Amino acid sequence: MTHILAAGDRFIRSAHLRKSIERALAGRAADIREIEFPWPDAPFGRVAEVNEASGTEEQLIEALTGVTAIATQLAPITDRVLAASPELRLIAVSRGGPTNVNLEAARTRGIAVANVPGRNGISTAEMTIGLALALLRRIPLSHNTLLAHEWRGEFYRLDEVGGEVKGSTIGLLGAGAVGGHVASVFAAMGADVLVFDPYLQPGALGSGVRKAESVEQVFAESDLVSVHARLTEETTHMVNAERLALMRHGSRLVNAARGGLVDYDAVADAVERGQLAGAAFDVYPEEPVDFSHRLFALAAAGHDIVLTPHIAGASRETANRAADGVAEEIRRFLAGEALLHPLVAAPGPAWPGAGLAQR
Template sequence: MTSVLAAGDRFIRPALFRESVASATGDLVADIAELELLWPDQPFWSVGGVDEASGDEDSLIEALRGRDAIVTQLAPLTRRVFDACPDLRFIGVSRGGPTNVDLTAAAERGIAVCNVPGRNGIATAEMTLGLLLAVLRRIPMTQRTLEDGRWEGGFYRHDRVGFEVSGATIGLVGAGAVGGHVARILDAMGAHVIVYDPFLPEGVLDGVIERIDTVDDVFRRADIVSIHARLTPETSGLVSTERLALMRPGSYLVNAARGGLVDYDAITDAVVSGHLGGVAFDVFPSEPADFSHPLFAAARDGHNVVMTPHIAGASTQTAIRATEGVAAELGRFLRGEPLQHELTGALR
């Protein structure tokens, strides 16, 4: 009988993992132990050669030793942990990017590793729309005036009023699990949605988007650009001084993907100069954010800057989808069925 460790944290609680595993595996699992990691109350970090991990190797080894499987979001699954826990056969990572797992070491030991791609796609898409509407209609800026006890009639002046989604040309860089959902919502709201995504299969989003051949043309044509690309060496700094210069004066930019996709110095210059009408971000080049960056001063000085602390993917439903996804994979593994999202097969 299989023994499982549910190594949760304070977003995806250990008990939620345990309940999902019990429901998906039934009598195939003998017992499920719990370990609570401290993220997000403590930041994640690099541990033993893996990134974005919570906790430490020694505590994990103590909890995992003698167990066959682990379901987790952030536990540091390193080569040292594998060496100390030779019974481990299955790792279920409840996130899209399993940077907290040494995949090479897992594959060498024949440990199956799976993830849950798209678990937070809907949450991130909805948050993107929230950021977009907040910056277009200056919602945080106008709220601050009321908090200060001021009734600013000047927000009805022609040069200060907001911008509508309906009728706007909105450009998306990337149209996967997040961008595709954003595209459908924007289309339903009456926007003309243009997309640059060389990996988007033919036929997907037909009737919803106009495909664009180059990323530069998205910046040239759009009233609003929203970034949904993966961060790779090729896409790092994708939103640059040169691409911002292609945008129409008064345009808007939204980024709820990854901070490394954007040159934040260039963004600050563009919004302070008035070339951009506003910007909205959920992600930053380093996190926790560097509050000495001029972008924060620009926001305090009254420029149209909307910011949230990397919470786009955080929802009750995201946590549930994440645990149900890894639990379903564990059930398949124990029944000898193919995994839907195995990560180590190609390395073996």
């Protein structure tokens, strides 16, 4: 009997993972166990040498006894956990960036690792578009005035009204699974979309989308800039004071990617001096956030600052894609087929789990 662990949390539930695995295996014999960790009700964090993990090494070691494959989003898969789980042959991670997995330790032990890239691409793209529209049309600010029982006519004054997407220039820093969808939607709405992405393939841009030659060009020409890059040493604080100073007076900024991409102190300065008419953020340098940061004071004082608690990728569809994605990787592994999205390939001409699902 093949033993599989569905290690869920309160977004991608263990029962959800189990059902997806059962569908993928189509009745083949397998013992699917469940464990569930407390994220997002309890913040994820660092566990030993891995990041963005939920639960403890001790819990996972006990649950992995005799297990061949694990499906998880946030389980802390550390070197210690792998050393204590000699029968584990596949780690299927239901996210794009598996920072909760020690990939080198898995590679050393010949354990295959697969992920689900782009699982939340549509969800994050739609949230980004929503944040941009909220800024352009001043929706949260005007909503709050009604909650305060105020009917403020100045929202219809020419110097107070918002703007439209059609005819504006929207700059995107990155055109992957999220940025590419944002680009196509804004282009369809009539915007001139300007994209900087050094990895962009020739011919990948659709109608209404232009390729920028530099990051600085995006800031200089855009009415609204949205960030869609991966966080690396090179991209940390790619949105900084120098680049914000290149933007047109009264422009706007959106970040639903990673908090470390943006210098939030520089953003607060730009809002205070009017360089930025508004900014919208779903991600932050520290999570949970530092509520003493000036951005919160500026938002409370009536500036157009829209803040949400890192929920851009949170949709039922994202959870479904994630669970189905890891289930398919487990099916392939156990059937001896090549993984769709291998991060670490197990050594040898065939996967170690080949044929296990039929036993």
